[in-house]
Amino acid sequence: MTTAQTPGARAPCRSPFEPRDEAAYTAWRERKLAGFPASIGELRVRVADGLRLQPAERAAIGEALRRANLAVYRLAEPSSGDKALVRRLGRQFGLERLDDNLCADGDAITSLQVVGRRREGEYIPYTDRRLNWHTDGYYNPPDRQIRAIVMHCVRPAAEGGENALLDHEIAYILLRDEDPALVEALMQPDAMTIPPNVQDGRVLRPAQGGPVFSIDAHGHLHMRYSARARNIEWKKDRLVRRAAERLLGLFEDASPYIFRHRLEAGEGIISNNVLHCRTAFSDDPAAGRGRLLYRARYFDRALIPGR
Ligand SMILES: [Fe+2]
Numbered sequence: 001m002t003t004a005q006t007p008g009a010r011a012p013c014r015s016p017f018e019p020r021d022e023a024a025y026t027a028w029r030e031r032k033l034a035g036f037p038a039s040i041g042e043l044r045v046r047v048a049d050g051l052r053l054q055p056a057e058r059a060a061i062g063e064a065l066r067r068a069n070l071a072v073y074r075l076a077e078p079s080s081g082d083k084a085l086v087r088r089l090g091r092q093f094g095l096e097r098l099d100d101n102l103c104a105d106g107d108a109i110t111s112l113q114v115v116g117r118r119r120e121g122e123y124i125p126y127t128d129r130r131l132n133w134h135t136d137g138y139y140n141p142p143d144r145q146i147r148a149i150v151m152h153c154v155r156p157a158a159e160g161g162e163n164a165l166l167d168h169e170i171a172y173i174l175l176r177d178e179d180p181a182l183v184e185a186l187m188q189p190d191a192m193t194i195p196p197n198v199q200d201g202r203v204l205r206p207a208q209g210g211p212v213f214s215i216d217a218h219g220h221l222h223m224r225y226s227a228r229a230r231n232i233e234w235k236k237d238r239l240v241r242r243a244a245e246r247l248l249g250l251f252e253d254a255s256p257y258i259f260r261h262r263l264e265a266g267e268g269i270i271s272n273n274v275l276h277c278r279t280a281f282s283d284d285p286a287a288g289r290g291r292l293l294y295r296a297r298y299f300d301r302a303l304i305p306g307r
Contacts, residue, residue: 078266094303153263161281
């Protein structure tokens with residue numbers, strides 16, 4: 001069992017995610033499932049001005065995050081969304097520390113769009129191909145884990161580009177309900193290893209081992225995952241292998257817990273880095289229809305107002 005801690009962090013609180021704490025888990029699970037939305041519509045919040053949220057808008061986004069670690073906002077004026085809005089929106093939920101990843105623009109916010117031919121081993125988010133289930137930054141080292149994301153749609157694709165989203169706390173419940181040993185196996189510090197990112201003989205990122213599920217210093221659940229087989233080397237352990245198989249089984253089309261949504265212009269997602277994937281899409285540049293999203297990744301988890 002692993003509890004991820006940043007240097008200087010205080011000791012973890014008691015958490016329902018401790019595999020041996022059955023009472024805490026049972027109580028939390030009951031509340032979680034009772035409050036879990038029946039559809040993504042319950043997580044949608046209309047926002048008059050994203051730079052200055054009204055208290056009711058902020059509370060509604062906070063409530064969506066509390067229920068499903070996910071909120072979908074929609075700006076009253078779709079064309080008002082830019083990188084400054086992404087930054088300000090995040091700050092209203094305590095999201096401050098941005099991950100300046102390899103491909104982020106100079107301001108540490110990434111423009112997700114098709115950029116034509118890139119180098120060998122290009123990152124899939126910059127193409128129009130399907131993107132498999134994952135959490136963001138699963139390959140980051142332990143002290144740079146991505147706890148939250150803001151993703152804003154400036155322009156949708158001409159066709160396709162739908163996201164599917166699954167609250168990682170629900171993934172944890174589904175596995176633990178089947179067999180607590182499965183989540184315990186995935187909490188081992190060596191449950192998975194991300195192979196190094198090597199391009200032209202240069203190591204851009206060394207191999208990175210770690211758990212799938214971990215508990216942060218405040219008792220929250222964190223998940224690192226990619227469904228792409230080549231992205232992860234699973235520990236050669238019977239339980240870990242079984243758990244990895246069961247994770248793949250969660251992504252069935254008919255799951256009532258998976259929400260699907262195609263972001264329109266002026267819409268965006270605030271999430272505590274839940275599991276997500278994206279369908280393939282096609283742009284129509286001649287018609288000015290090229291998918292453009294701004295994505296900010298944070299080392300902070302979204303703060304819920306009033307908690
Ligand atoms: Fe992602």
